[in-house]
Amino acid sequence: MNDTDGTADRGGARESGTPGPAGRAVIVTGGSRGLGRQTTLRLAAQGCDLAVCGRDAASLDAVAEEVRARYGRALHTARLDVLDESALAAFVRESAARFGRLDGLVTVAGGARGADLRGTEASDWDLTGRLNITHPAIALREAADHLAGTGGSAVLVSSVSGWKPAPPAQYAAAKAAQIHMAASLARELGPRGVRVNCVSPGSMLIEGKGWARLRDEDPRAYREFEKEFPGGRLVDPRDVAEVIAFLLSDRARAVNGANIPVDGGQNAPSAYGY
Template structure:
C-alpha cells in the first residue's frame, strides 16, 4: 500500500531512540522528510544519518521538552529546515516510576505539557499544510489500569482525552488528530528489554496475559503511527488505536 507520504514533512519530538527512532526511519523509507529531537547529541546524529540514508531530508537537534521557549524554538527550526510541517508526533514521556511528588510533576511536565507544547508550536505550520496530521502516544494502562496507580497512566489518559477533543476542534481545518496506545512493547534496550533481563518473572507473567502470546514490537507500533499520520487514513480522526495483542478486555464500541 502506498501511504502517500512521499514529500511530506514530519516533526517527531523525542524521536531519536526506541519507537520514535523506528518511526522516523519508517517515515523516511516511505519518502517523508523527517526532523527529530533528543537529549543525547550522539543519538540524534546517528538517527539523522539513518534518515538521510533513505534519500530524504533529515534534521535533528537536542532540546529539553520541559523548557517551553527552547522547545518552541526547536519546532520552528525543524519546520524551517524541512520547509514546513505536515505531520507532528510527540513521543515525550517521563516514564513510569512509582508515584511520588517528583514523578507526578515530571509526568505532568513531560508527558502532558510536553505533548501540548509541541502541538501548539507546530500548529502554525500544520494550518498551512494540505494534509495536517497529529499523532499522540498513549498507553493501554491509561484506559485499563494494570500496574496500580501511577502518574504515567494518569497523564497519558489526559493526553488521550485532549487528543479526542482537539480532533473535533481541528477537523474543520483539515487537521486530523489521532492516538496510538501501545501495550507492552519489546524494543532492544528499552524498558521491557531491561525487565526481561532483570526481572524475568514479570516479563514472562506479562507475556502470558497477552492472548497473542507475545509482546509487541516497535515496528508494529511505528506502522500504526505511519498509517494514521498518512493521507491514506484521511477520513480517520479522533480515534485511539490500541496495540496490545488483545491484552485489554474492554469492548471498543
C-alpha cells in the same frame, strides 16, 4: 525520490499506506530511540523529510546516519529536553521554516517520575504531566497553523496504561489525559483541516529498556508477563510505527479524535498485576 509503497486506484486517487508523496515534512519528538527511532525510520523509508529532537546527542547522530545510509535522506536534528517549553516551541518553528511546510507531528517523548502514591511528591506529578500533556500541547500549538496550511495531522503517543489501569497512577492519569486531549483538540482543529489522533502502544520489547531487562534478569517473571498477551509476545515497536504512519496518511482521512490501541490485546499493563 519515488514513493515505492503507493499505487493508484481506478479513479486516480492515491492508494497508499504512506503519508503521501515523498517530500512531506514530519516532526518526531523523542525520535532517536525506541519507538521514536522506529517511527523516524518508517517515515524516512516512505520519503518524508524529518525533524527529530531528543536529549541524547549520540542517539540523534546515530539515527541521522542510519537515515542517510539506508534511505539517502537528510535529517534535521536538535538536542533538547521537551520539558524546556521555549526550546521545544523554537524547534517546531525552526523545522517548519527549514522545510517550508509541515505535514505531520508525532509526539513520542514521554515518561514518568515517582513510585507509588505514598512515595511520590507533588513535583513528580507535575513533571509527569508536563512530559505527557504539556509537551504535546506546546508542540501542536506551534505546529497547528502549518498543519492547517497542508491539511496535515498529529499523532500523540499515549499508552495502554492510559485506558487499562495500572500503577504508577501519575503515569496512568497523564496518559489518560493525553487521550482525552487528542479528542478535544481534534474537535477544535478539525474545522481547520487538521486531524489529531492518539496511539496507545502496549508493553513493547525494546532492547536496553525495562521489559528486555526483565527478560534477561528474571526470565520466569517475563514468561508470566507474556501470558497477558493473547499472542504470547510483547509488542514490537515497528508495528506501532506502522500504525502511526497510517494515521498520518491520506488513507486515514476519516480517522480523527481516535485512540488506537496497538497492544496485541494485552490485559494487564504491568508484569505485577493491577
